Amino acid sequence: MFDIIKYSLLGLMVLIFQWMLGDIFSIYGRTPSFLVIFIIYLGLTHSQLHAIWLGFLLGFISDALTGTHMMGITALALSTVGYLSGIFHGRIVRIPVIVQYLLYTGFLLVFFILTVMITLQDSQFATGNIVFLILLPRTLYTLAVLSGLFIVLRVGAE
């Protein structure tokens, strides 16, 4: 129970950080998603169920704050990523490092494909532009931040 409260509060802090200070990390308008990093971390190191539901809750609040016209899409994406990362809970240390980072890239792609591609599908942007100008830069940027944080936090290390 204590863990649920602890990680919920931590999640809210990450959300507030993303919301208030996310722009500081903006490079050419592309910002990393700290929320998805947190949910991946939670799924890998703590609990799959908590990752799913905290992903849902934080995603929902994030959608309400950003005013997106598809409220609920981030909730869907984060809970899916929570589930996927939770599959490797307790097992990630036994996986080779390169495969670990391939998995992280996969998680991030799932998240950004769901949020970016679906949200912008009815916009006037060509799919190629969305992929190369938004999806891939944000995925790579978030992966770089995730890598740095996971090395510091020793996620995936024995």
Place this chain on the structure above:
Amino acid sequence: MASTAPSVSRYKSLINLVTAVGLSLLIIGSNATPLMVRVRGIVLESSAYLYVPIKWIETIFTIEKDYRELQQRHIKAQIELNKSRTLLNENQRLRKMLGFKNEKQFDVIPANVLSDIGSQTMNSLTVDQGSEDGVTLLSGVVDSQAQLVGKVVAISPHTALVQLVNDKNFRVSVREMRSRDVGILSYTLKTGYVIQDVPKNAEVIAGDSVLTSGFSDIFPENIFVGWVSAISPVVEDYVKTVRVDLASDFNRLEEVFILK
């Protein structure tokens, strides 16, 4: 009975995922319902409480500088106002002579910016005025220079969410000052802010002013939007695309004015 319990436990995570995804889809499908609008309002209202103390501390450090700036602006504006009054009188007299109808009047509600949010899908900001202060949905929003900022897309009793002009989904009907041609200003990933389908013979040059056309109920006529920065080559021989630099500096907005 005994055999079902282990299988439920085995698929516990999957069942939770399906439930969460189902709920998410339900939310996506009911975005415009009153319940969801209310929930969004509650989240916005709660988020404002986080920002108020931060804003208050910021204000302490900047208040004197702001006051001096405002004094300078006030003097300049007063001089401009005197000039404008003379021109307005003349204009009203001439309009009366020509039999024009009076223009629509509007009030403004000053609002402090609580937060600005940039995401891949929406650029928006939250302000500290809401429905109880007279703000209504789809009200136009301008900055202190009366330059177009955006429109209100969600409200709660004491806060409002403003979709910015630099949002990818924002569209506004604009008029180019020199040619008087009208078009829709929108954002494209490759070229930035553009007015599309401008007639090829329109006399548009870089540096021309772009203002709202007044063709929508949201924005009154003649709100400054920005400047023409470049004109694309003529496409298909009959229209061209005009690139626009927006006037308002969205990174430095501290207060805005909501048109009522």
